Structure formats: C-alpha cells, structure tokens
Amino acid sequence: MDKTYQPNAIEQQWYQTWEESGYFKPSGDTSADPYCIMIPPPNVTGSLHMGHGFQESIMDALIRYHRMQGDNTLWQVGTDHAGIATQMVVERLLAAEGKSRHELGRDKFIERVWQWKEESGGNITRQLRRLGASPDWSRERFTMDDGFYKAVQEVFIRLYEDGLIYRGKRLVNWDPKLHTAISDLEVLNEEEQGHLWHFRYPLSDGSGHLVVATTRPETMLGDTAVAVHPEDERYKHLIGKTIKLPLAEREIPIIGDDYVDREFGSGCVKITPAHDFNDYEMGQRHSLEMINILDADANLNDEVPEKYRGMERFAARSQVVDDLDALGLLEKTEPHTLKVPRGDRSGVVIEPWLTDQWYVKTRPLAEDAIKAVEDGRVNFVPDNYQNMYFSWMRDIQDWCISRQLWWGHRIPAWYDTDGKLYVGRSEEEVREKHNLGGIELTQDEDVLDTWFSSGLWTFGTLGWPEDTAELKAFHPTSVLVTGFDIIFFWVARMMMLTLYFKKEVPFHTVYVHGLVRDSHGQKMSKSKGNVLDPIDLIDGIDLESLVQKRTSGMMQPHLRDKIEKQTRKEFPEGIAAYGTDALRYTYYSLASTGRDIRFDVGRIEGFRNFCNKIWNASRYVLQNCEGYDCGQDGGEDFELSLADRWIISQLQRTEKTVREAMDTYRFDLASQALYDFVWAEYCSWYLELSKPVLWDENVSQAVKTGTRRTLIRVLETILRLAHPLMPFITEEIWQRVKALAGTSGDTIMLQPYPEADERRIDTGAEAAIAWLKVVTEGVRNIRGEMNISPAKKIPLLLRGGSEEDRERLEACRSLLTKLASLESITWLDSGETAPASATALAGDLELLVPMAGLIDVAAESARLQKEIDKLEKELARVRGKLDNPKFVDKAPAHVVAKEKDKLAEMQSALSRLDKQLRAVGEL
RNA sequence: GGGUGGUUAGCUCAGUUGGGAGAGCGACGGCCUUACAAGCCGUAGGUCACAGGUUCGACCCCUGUACCACCCA
Numbered sequence A: 001m002d003k004t005y006q007p008n009a010i011e012q013q014w015y016q017t018w019e020e021s022g023y024f025k026p027s028g029d030t031s032a033d034p035y036c037i038m039i040p041p042p043n044v045t046g047s048l049h050m051g052h053g054f055q056e057s058i059m060d061a062l063i064r065y066h067r068m069q070g071d072n073t074l075w076q077v078g079t080d081h082a083g084i085a086t087q088m089v090v091e092r093l094l095a096a097e098g099k100s101r102h103e104l105g106r107d108k109f110i111e112r113v114w115q116w117k118e119e120s121g122g123n124i125t126r127q128l129r130r131l132g133a134s135p136d137w138s139r140e141r142f143t144m145d146d147g148f149y150k151a152v153q154e155v156f157i158r159l160y161e162d163g164l165i166y167r168g169k170r171l172v173n174w175d176p177k178l179h180t181a182i183s184d185l186e187v188l189n190e191e192e193q194g195h196l197w198h199f200r201y202p203l204s205d206g207s208g209h210l211v212v213a214t215t216r217p218e219t220m221l222g223d224t225a226v227a228v229h230p231e232d233e234r235y236k237h238l239i240g241k242t243i244k245l246p247l248a249e250r251e252i253p254i255i256g257d258d259y260v261d262r263e264f265g266s267g268c269v270k271i272t273p274a275h276d277f278n279d280y281e282m283g284q285r286h287s288l289e290m291i292n293i294l295d296a297d298a299n300l301n302d303e304v305p306e307k308y309r310g311m312e313r314f315a316a317r318s319q320v321v322d323d324l325d326a327l328g329l330l331e332k333t334e335p336h337t338l339k340v341p342r343g344d345r346s347g348v349v350i351e352p353w354l355t356d357q358w359y360v361k362t363r364p365l366a367e368d369a370i371k372a373v374e375d376g377r378v379n380f381v382p383d384n385y386q387n388m389y390f391s392w393m394r395d396i397q398d399w400c401i402s403r404q405l406w407w408g409h410r411i412p413a414w415y416d417t418d419g420k421l422y423v424g425r426s427e428e429e430v431r432e433k434h435n436l437g438g439i440e441l442t443q444d445e446d447v448l449d450t451w452f453s454s455g456l457w458t459f460g461t462l463g464w465p466e467d468t469a470e471l472k473a474f475h476p477t478s479v480l481v482t483g484f485d486i487i488f489f490w491v492a493r494m495m496m497l498t499l500y501f502k503k504e505v506p507f508h509t510v511y512v513h514g515l516v517r518d519s520h521g522q523k524m525s526k527s528k529g530n531v532l533d534p535i536d537l538i539d540g541i542d543l544e545s546l547v548q549k550r551t552s553g554m555m556q557p558h559l560r561d562k563i564e565k566q567t568r569k570e571f572p573e574g575i576a577a578y579g580t581d582a583l584r585y586t587y588y589s590l591a592s593t594g595r596d597i598r599f600d601v602g603r604i605e606g607f608r609n610f611c612n613k614i615w616n617a618s619r620y621v622l623q624n625c626e627g628y629d630c631g632q633d634g635g636e637d638f639e640l641s642l643a644d645r646w647i648i649s650q651l652q653r654t655e656k657t658v659r660e661a662m663d664t665y666r667f668d669l670a671s672q673a674l675y676d677f678v679w680a681e682y683c684s685w686y687l688e689l690s691k692p693v694l695w696d697e698n699v700s701q702a703v704k705t706g707t708r709r710t711l712i713r714v715l716e717t718i719l720r721l722a723h724p725l726m727p728f729i730t731e732e733i734w735q736r737v738k739a740l741a742g743t744s745g746d747t748i749m750l751q752p753y754p755e756a757d758e759r760r761i762d763t764g765a766e767a768a769i770a771w772l773k774v775v776t777e778g779v780r781n782i783r784g785e786m787n788i789s790p791a792k793k794i795p796l797l798l799r800g801g802s803e804e805d806r807e808r809l810e811a812c813r814s815l816l817t818k819l820a821s822l823e824s825i826t827w828l829d830s831g832e833t834a835p836a837s838a839t840a841l842a843g844d845l846e847l848l849v850p851m852a853g854l855i856d857v858a859a860e861s862a863r864l865q866k867e868i869d870k871l872e873k874e875l876a877r878v879r880g881k882l883d884n885p886k887f888v889d890k891a892p893a894h895v896v897a898k899e900k901d902k903l904a905e906m907q908s909a910l911s912r913l914d915k916q917l918r919a920v921g922e923l
Numbered sequence B: 001g002g003g004u005g006g007u008u009a010g011c012u013c014a015g016u017u018g019g020g021a022g023a024g025c026g027a028c029g030g031c032c033u034u035a036c037a038a039g040c041c042g043u044a045g046g047u048c049a050c051a052g053g054u055u056c057g058a059c060c061c062c063u064g065u066a067c068c069a070c071c072c073a
Helices: A011-021 A050-066 A083-096 A104-129 A146-160 A217-224 A278-284 A313-326 A363-374 A385-394 A427-433 A448-454 A467-472 A484-500 A536-539 A542-551 A558-571 A580-590 A603-624 A640-665 A667-695 A700-724 A727-737 A763-784 A803-820 A859-885 A886-891 A893-921
Strands: A035-037 A072-076 A165-175 A179-180 A187-204 A209-214 A225-228 A242-245 A250-256 A268-271 A330-343 A351-360 A377-382 A411-416 A422-425 A441-443 A479-481 A507-513 A794-800 A822-827 A837-843 A845-850
Touching: A035 A050, A050 A104, A050 A422, A050 A479, A050 A507, A050 A536, A050 A580, A050 A640, A072 A467, A083 A104, A104 A536, A146 A165, A146 A448, A146 A484, A146 A558, A165 A330, A179 A351, A187 A217, A187 A242, A209 A217, A209 A225, A209 A268, A217 A313, A217 A422, A217 A580, A225 A278, A242 A822, A268 A278, A268 A580, A363 A385, A363 A484, A377 A385, A385 A411, A385 A484, A385 A893, A422 A727, A427 A441, A427 A536, A448 A484, A448 A700, A448 A837, A479 A484, A479 A700, A479 A837, A484 A507, A536 A580, A542 A558, A580 A603, A580 A667, A580 A727, A603 A667, A603 A700, A603 A727, A640 A700, A640 A803, A667 A700, A667 A763, A700 A727, A763 A794, A763 A803, A763 A837, A763 A859, A803 A822, A837 A859, A859 A886
Parallel strands: A035 A072, A035 A479, A225 A250, A377 A507, A479 A507, A794 A822
Antiparallel strands: A165 A179, A165 A351, A187 A209, A187 A330, A225 A268, A242 A250, A411 A422, A411 A441, A794 A845, A837 A845
16 A cells, blocks of 8 residues: 555546446345435536535435445436526527527527537536446436426426416516526525616696606606505595606506505605516506516617617616606605616526416415425424425415526427417327317427426436336435525425325425535635635646636636635645545535535645545554454454453444434534544554554464454444545455455445444443543653653653552553553552652542653643642632532532532642642752 | 524534533644654643523523624515
C-alpha cells in the first residue's frame, strides 16, 4: 500500500467493477424486506451541482445501508426532460447560430432537442457515477421515453374523463419572453423598489374626481371600473355613478366591494380585470368587462388609443404618466416597495394575461393527499415540513398544466374545424371513438408542465399502467429524499396523482434536506461567482482553471473582476483533489436536521485526512497481521487482552450509535460517531496499545494472536460500518483485509452491516482502560507543560491510591510504560518520602515525576497553581449547591450523593495539590 | 401581515427524557517517537443572542424582545 492515501488511484476502478458485476441491482429476494428510493430525476441536459451531490450522497448512503442489511434494494434512476429549461438551452444554441426555433419549425426543433439530449444527456449520469452512487443503471428511465409517454397519456385522459382536467379561459401567469403560461410556483415574487402613482379620475358628471393609486400605470388603459369600500362614508354615495377614464375616454362604473382596503392610498382602487388577479376576481363578481390591452410580447395592442399601440409595456408606463401629468391628473408620485413577479427561468416580469389553458382541478385530489399525511401514512423528516405541506395543500389553487412550448409531452387533444374538443390516445382513436370520418382534426399545440410527468415518477418508472412485478415489489417506495423547495412542485403533485391512480401513497417517508450554501451562508450562484463543482472537489482544480471556469460567459465585466479577485483570495492554491469519499463524508457531517448547510472547504480537507488516517491504520494492521496467525482459520488458540476486550466493547457501542443515527436520518451523528471511534479510540489508543503486545518477546503467542485477531477484525468491521458513507476506500482496504479477518466475498457492498452484540460490552475492561488513559494523560500533561522531550524516558512514582489502583497498574504496567514513555514505575510505600517532583492526580492516586534535571521550580509552581485555581472554582460551585438546603431536600438522593462524592474528591485533590505546591515552593 | 427554522469557542456545527458545556478547522507551545507531518503530544479559548418566568437546579421547559434566514399572502 502507498504511504499516502490516493483517492484517484482507486475510485474509478472500483466503480466500474461494481457496475459491471451487477451489484447495484435488487437482489430479487422477495422474502426480504423491500427497500426503494426513487431518484429525483435531474434535468437530462444539466450538470451536477453541490445540491445534487448532497442529495445523491444521502440517497446512496441509505441504499448501501439497506442493501448491506439484506433488503431487496432498488434505487431507481432516471432523468427529466425539463421542458422550459431544456428548450431555453437549445434556443440559445440556435440563437448563437443566428436561427430561431420558428425558422426551424416544430418538428425540426424537437429533433434538434433530442439531438442535444443525446450529446449532453450522459453528462449528469457520468457525474453521478463519480459520486459513487449505486442506482440500478439497467433500469434508467427518462420522462419522455415511450413507456412514460404511455403513462402520461393514460393519466391525462382518465383525469379528463373523470372531470378533473378542464380547459378554460383564465388569467394566467404569462411569461412575455418565453411566450408561455407558467404555474404559480414558477413565479418568484421579490421585493423591488418602484413607485406608487396617484391619479385623478374625473367623475363623468363633472362633480369632481376620485384619486386612485397604482404601481402599474399602463394598465389604466384597461380599467373597467373603480372600486370603493361599500361602507366607506367618503365614497359610498358615489357607487353607481361613473368615471370618465382619461386617455382611453371610456365611461366606467364606480362599484362597491369589501375587498377594498379603506386605509390603503385614497381608498379608491382602479380595476383592471384582464391584467390583475384580484381585479379579475372582482370583475367576475361584478360582471365587469375585461379588456385585454397586451399582446404576447406584453406590448400594447389595438385595444388602446392609437398613440400607445405597439408600445413596449414599460415605455407605455412612462408615457401614460407623462400624459396624465400633462392633463393635470397626476396628483403625486411616491417611492414604493412592491413585490414584483418574475419568471423563475426567464427573469422577466410576469404579466397576468387572459388565455385558454388546461387545468387540473386540484381540490378533490388534495383531500386524500392531506389525509395521507394526517394519518401518518406519509411522514416528513424533519416533521415540521409537514406544516408547509399542509398550509399549501389546504389553500391549493387549480394547476395550470399547459405550456406553450414545443419540448414536452404534447397534450392528447384534438379540435375539429368548429373548435370542438376530443381527448384520446391518438388521432385515430379519437376519430374512431367519435365517428368523425374524414373531417379535419388538429392537435392541441401545447405541451404539459414538466411536473405533470414527474408527478408520476414513483409508479411510472415501475411500469404502470401495466401491472408489473416491480410495482408489486417496490411500490409504495420507502423514502423520498428532496429539498424543501421541491415540496410543492413535486412532492405534493406526486401525492395527489399517485393516490388517485394507485390508491396508495408514493412513499412512506419524505426526508427533507436543506440547501447547500457557500461557507458564508450565501446561495451558490454563477453571478456571485461562489459556485463549487463537486467534481472539482473530487479531482482538484488549479487556480487558473477555476478562475476561468467561474468567470466564463459573464456578461458584466465588473462582476468578472470581482469574482476573479475573490476566487484568487479564497483559493490561492486552487483546490486540492480530496476524493469522493472525503466529499461524501463532508456532506454527511453537515447533514443535520433539514437546515441549510454551509460548505466549508476546511471541512473536506479534514475528512480527506480522516481517509488518510484509515488508510495508514490499515497499513499498520496489515504489516502486523500478514503472514501471522490472526485466528482467521477459526482456531480457538488465542487469548483476548484487556485492551482487546475494551476496543471490542467500544465497537459494539459505536455500531449501536451508528445504526440508530442511520435509522433516524442523522447522518451527521453517524459520521461523528464513526470518526470518533476510528480516530480517537481505535487509532489513538488501541493501535498504540497493540504495539507493546506485538513487540514484546515475553508476551505469549496466544495473546499476540488475540491482539492480531482483534486488530484485523475490528478494522474489517469498521470498513463495513463506514462503507455506506465512504464506499471506495472501504472497498479497497476490505479486499486486502477480508481473508485475514476470516471472511470472504467478492465485494464489501454485499456484506452484512455490523450489528452490536450487547454481550460483548465489557464494562470492566472499559473501566480499566479509562484508568490507563487518565494516568497516561496525567504524565503527558506534565511532560507537555514542562517541555520534556517525548524521546526522554522518565521515571514515574506512584503514591496513595487504592488496592484497585494497584491491581490496575499490574494489569497495565507494560502498556503504561510504553504509552507514557516511562523509564520506570515505582510504587512508594505510604511512609516513604518522595524526591522533589512534579505531580498530577488520578483520583486518589498521586503521580510523581522527579524534578531532578527535568523540571524547574517556577514552571511547576505555576502549573500546580493553575490546577488549583481550576479546582477551586469547581469546588466553590459544588459547595454552594450542597450548602443550599433546598437542593439537599428536594433534589433526588442520587444527585445529592453524587455532588457529595464530588466535593470530597475535590477537597482531597485540592489538599494534595496544596501540599505539593508548598513542597515545591520550599525548594 | 401569517408561518417555520436559527442565534453555543475566532470559523463551521453537535449537544434527545433539566443534574459537572463538546467536535472539526483555526490559534499557541513542543516533537520527523519504527501506520500516518494529510501526523503525534500538550495548552488556551464560551454570561450557550437578550430580558423575565417555572424549578432545589435551565443551553435545554414557558413568555416576551432583538437580529438573521427561508416559506406564504
């Protein structure tokens, strides 16, 4: 083995072996518990970002953990066609060639998208493999493959036939850049600085005017009423009168509606039913005329006075303001903070616009979806996310599922020349079913919202609408791993659609994780230039390439410079190659309960070092076991030492902790428990404790065999315990270790996951080694504080102490000598005077290191004084507690007793330290 | 405006029935001690956001306040 752990030397090779050997497939053992996770399908043409890395790592840990427990385990993988996102990318590619999709035409364009999918579609799955993810690649699906198309059609048609899908002319969120409707969820409302303009609207009868306030003056050209509160004393007498709408020169009514907030502005509201969702509602209530003043580009159309026709919306806005001002109708302009709706893909301001769209009637579907969570058939981890789910579900709006795109599942609906609608699987089917003969039919131009197809993911991937064996075996699935931002988009839709069509929940548990942010808590984004690529953390990247990567394709040069500077400052050496295992371990250590995680490169380095630690510990173990009897043949000819029994005991506790953590999705606690055990117990103590045994000729063969057996078997168990978290290094080492540990098998992936055996918990051995540690640390403290070279062997005198202390010393004498680097250990008789010494305490036992030539008086006095000060502070607190009669009376007896013991112990320690301080002072 | 989460060492974070505040990184001092300098040994550093309350006892439970983040309107 190399002296240093080199992740790139092992990772790729193992992955290939695993995949080729078919280890990722379900065992097919139907008598075992099924375990199934559906991957949230990433965008087929996307690339892996930190959020994916985090999410896939969590899923893979769960999958490997369950696979090792013998479950019939399926991780279903696949990609999403991602309608808008993918279409935008391809349109941008075309634009670079100076073409538009309209020039190409629909069929050619779609062909082009498929071509792009073929070119770039392997990217994300390749990256997934780099993470060590172990899904069943043989079952990979795509949301637009043939089987999925069938499922999507089936769902659409049945929902339509059941009256749950309808077509209607409604206000939608219109994206004027992408020329499509989008759902409420795809609209981001961000606060922006704008203005509030106050206009005077003259009453038709010339008796005065009303003042209305608006943030969107151009919409006044489409006003069809002014509303006031029906009980507003200022205005209620005006209800029923009319306004002469300026510029448009139309008469519009004044209406009363209690939606109006009397406190806001003047208490009068202009109503534009065709361009505002609230106004639309009011328009419905009052049967107001709807005047659409915008075209698909959000330019003004022919419904407005000639002057404004064809104007861009924001140009029209200032023109309207200017013109009203010129007419003396602008009362005032105020700065105003408002929420501006923007498309999450295009970034442009969304316009409420009146169009024909397809909708899913969600209320009936939501009822079951709510119930399933209420009665615990589905539970959220952490559970507070169910509130988010409930609040949205209970106030759900109908879902606009049609998109005016070309890339996606085309809506299976046809119109005859009279506009009559037919829904069916194909034109032929529709013709036949409705006896249409040869009349002309045209298919609906729209495609379905991407989330409509991903909503079928859990059962669509398993073969539905066929009644497959996979559906029986794996549905409902076990757990869904996802970010909270996707709860509405995806989780909610899967719940509704799956419950409706499968009559069962899509999954039992939803594990919700947070967002991956940078080390300062900022969202990672291209424009901030703080994006980390998981692959760069695995393979490393030099500074110039990183700068190049972060600043390429930047529109704004000033951002470019800033990002370059900041990158050079943060990564002066570029990024080192930390390897997949270290990256994954970092994710796990940060994955506490559903909160956002800040990714700090310092952490990943620490875990790379941890990998190196395991690597080198293994080297040591192998060096000392290869070619020796390690009990691998099942012989009984060995004897377990105190240290052996201790580390085995600690191992049981660790196994228990890790399993509990994994079972409760506390990957942070699992990784922490493992890290502590491996580094702080196994490496720092047990390996050191094994040396005096293996290197001492006087130790019996049986004890040496016991130690070797324990070294190798504990290591082998550690590897299995860690495998779900760090798959590569554990496999690499396990292959070298398995035979010596008396086990066999082709891969660690399919070995049983360690389980604690309570019978092997040995409290006696634990207490003995705890004693050894305290004494060792006492001596080390003196050595460290007194700057005594580690190479210098020193004599140790012991005084006081109990019979138990003496027994423990005899049990551990050689271990202590080695660990504390001692020249000799001498037990002083009670009457015997000690030479001038530095002192440390281990309970009742005094540890004395003679000062001659090693320790100077001043330093030792200072050290003792420090100890005394610390102890006195503690003592004062405990004494205060015990002096309080209320505490003594009311606290449970065992707590009081414990405090009393503590007090006595500290008093005794203090008096001995005092005595020692005086003795040192007299020198 | 409604809701959720957060505030613990310089930084990133643990702390699960209320009973002596922890880890990693960083800092400081000492070491190439035959697995590992990506290491070893030692040390320092915290009024657990603030104010009340409950309790013999509060990082933990309750109330309120401040600030941060996110979701919804």
